[in-house]
Amino acid sequence: MSPETAQLAGSMREVRAAAGLSLAQLARRTPYSKSSWARYLAGTQPVPRRAVEALCEVAGVRPERLLALWELADARWSGRARATPEPPAERRSVHRFPYVWGAVAGLAAATVTALLLTGPYGSSAATPRTAPATFTPGPGCSGRTCEGKNPIDMGCSGQQMVRTLAARTAADGRRVQLRNGTACHAIWARASRLHLGDRVELTLPGAPRKEIHVDTEKESNAYLATPMTALTPPHDPGDARVCLIPADGRPMCFTGR
Helix, strand or coil: HHHHHHHHHHHEEEEEEEECCCCHHHHCCCCCCCCHHHHHCCCCCCCCCCHHHHHHHHHCCCCCCHHHHHHHHHHHEEEECCCCCCCCCCCCCCCCCCHHHHHHHHHHHHHHHHHHHHHHCCCCCCCCCCCCCCCCCCCCCHHHCCCCCCCCCCCCCCCCCCCEEEEEEECCCCCEEEECCCCEEEEEEEEECCCCCHHHHEECCCCCEEEECCCCCCHCCCCCCCCEEEECCCCCHHHHHEEECCCCCCCEEECCC
16 A cells, blocks of 8 residues: 555545544445445545545535545556656657656645645644645536435535535534535535434425435434535525424524525
8 A cells, every 4th residue: 555545545534533424324425335435444445536525525524635635646546656757858848748747746745735734634724825726526417407416426515616505503513504506506404413303404485395314323413415406597595494303302494594
């Protein structure tokens, strides 16, 4: 196992442990199987970028640090990190660009160093003034084609592709958010620290109701999301209403305005 792979796998294990996620929970809430997650976290199989993003989304952490580590590991897996011989002298001026991978690797290393200095998972207040740009894959649906689909499966919840319209936190820590997937033109509710028997409802005039049900103990304390509601005219995300309906208390409702 290369050092880059070991660093990525170790950091992914830290994120999973901090969020209290089991392999079964990851398998239920992402497009990847339990056995695939076991290999990714052990460092015995190359990790898809989408899997790294899905882990961060489910764990509720910013993805920049893990994605920077993934860039280095991916360069090793693909062979880009290996030294490339210089071309013959008479061809250097014409074919210069393909032989500059060393500079790319150096830039990636500098990016990782900067991110590591910002604290765990990029959450420290000492964030650099200029964050490194990262490539975000396009979503798998948009508008009507997102209706009723999982936002993580469709790649609608990636960094810079979603914003929180409103959020509420109960006194006992149960938290619910109304999320707007700007790239997918859809909304959904995301909840965490729910209890067994809790329910979350997302309603938008003229659209089917979406729900979260906490049916098992394993789902408590994990991040859960409703299926998406497509935003098509004349729907306004501000008209959406989210309700947390606890199994042992009064409902807590709010809108996107």
